[in-house]
Amino acid sequence: MDWDALWLSLRLGGLTVLALIPLAVAVGRFLAVRSFRGKAILEAAIALPLVLPPTVLGFYLLVAFGSGSWLGQAYERLVGHTLVFSFQGLLVASVIINIPFAVQPIQRAFEAIAPDLRDAAATCGMSWWRMVRRIELPLAWPGILTGMVLTFAHTLGEFGVVLMVGGSIPGETKTIAISIYDRVQAFDDVAAARMAALLLLISLVAIALSYALTQRIGRRHA
C-alpha cells in the first residue's frame, strides 16, 4: 500500500474542493439567475472538460504551463520552480478539470429556487447578502454538497492528465491512481489490488454519503 500516494490524492482532492467550490457557487448562481447574450457559449465552455479527452487537457496544460510559455516563465520567476511536474501544477489542472463537476450541480440547485422566494425576500426588506446567506445557500446546499463530493471523488480518480503533466514524483505528483498503474506495470498485482479496492471503497462511501445527505436535506425542506 502506497500511503504517500493515498495521502497525496486525498490532499489534492481536498484542496481542489476548497479552491473550486467558492468559485463554483459564484458562477453557478450567476448562471442560474441571469440570462444574457452568449450564455450558451459560457455554459458550453464550462461543460467542456466533461467531453474533452484528458490527453487534450494534458497537452494544453503542458503547452500553457511549461517553461516554454510566458505563463510558465512568470510562475517560475515568482515561485522558483516550474508548475509542470509539481503538486501545484496538479492542483491547477485538477481545478480546471473539475469545473463542470462543481458548477453544474450548483447551478441546477440555484435554478430550482423559485424566483417568487427572492422577490418575497426583497419585498420584506432583506438585504441581498442576507437573502443569499439565509435563503438561497441553505436551499442550494444539496447541490453544493453534490458538487463537493463529485469534485473530490473525481480528483481521486483523475489519471490521464496526471500521467501527462505529473512525472510520477513520490510525495509530489504520484497520486494513488498513478501508483496503481505503476504497480500493475511492475507486475505487482497484490499491491495494485489492495490500492484499487481501497479507492473503490472511498469512492463508494463518498458518493453514498452525498446521496444520503442530499436526501436528508431534501426531506428537511420538503
Next chain:
Amino acid sequence: MKVKLLCLAAALFGGLLLGMEAMVPAPAQDVPVVAAAADLQFALAEVAEAFTKETEREVTLTFGSSGNFFRQIQQGGPFQMFLSADEQFVFDLTAKGLTVDDGTLYAVGRIVIIAPHSSPLKADGSLADLKAALADGRMQKFAIANPAHTPYGRRAEEALRHLGLWDAIKDRLVLGENVSQAAQFATSSDTQGGIIAYSLALSPDMSKLGTYALIPDDWHEPLRQRMALIKGAGETARAFYAFMQSPNARAIMRRYGLALPGESS
C-alpha cells in the same frame, strides 16, 4: 425553419462521416499488428516503410512499454510479433508457450544523457557536469523512464548508481511512463535534462531539441532487445520478422544506434 436547418446540418455531417469512411481503403487481407518497445518509435517506422516498399505488404505498428505488451500478449492481445526492449519478456512468453520460438536478438540498446538547448546542464557522457550541477544547484529536475517497470529506466538508475549519484538525484527525478515520455520530459525545458534511449536521441525531431552524449555501456547491464513471432502469426508478420534481419533493415537500425554485438553503429 430551425428544425429544417438542423436536419440539413445533421444530413451534411452524416454524409461527411460516410465520405471519410469511404476514403479509408478497405482493410487488406493480412495486416498484422506489431507490438514494439517505445525506443523503436522512429527506427521501426522507417523499417516498416522500407518493408512496404519492398514487399507491398503492410504492418501496423503500436508502440508502448514492453511490460505492458508482455501482459497484453498473455491475455490474448491481437499481436503477431513482439519487439521487446528487454529480452527477458520474450523468454518468459516462450516459457509460457506463447511465441513461435525464443526469437532473435535485434539490438543492444544504449543510453544517452540529453539536455535541452536552454539547459544550464552540459550533456557529457562522463556525467561530470551532471555531478557538478547536482552540487551547485543548477539541477532541479531530471527525467528518466520509470525504473520500477521499464528496461531503459532500470539502466539509467544503474548508471547513476555506478557513479554514486543516485542518492543525490533521487528526489529531483521526473519519471516517464515509458522511455518516449521520458524523452519528451527531458527535452521539454521543464527539466534540465534526462537519460533516454540513444535511438530516440538520434531521431531528427529529438536532436533538434537538445544535445546528447553516450553513456559508457559498462556502467549498466546490457539492454538486450529481443523480438519474437507470436503463435498464430500470419505470412506478413513472418515476412516482416525475416525483413528485420535483412541488411536493409539492419542499416536503418544501426543508423538509430540499435546495433547488434559485432556491428558498428
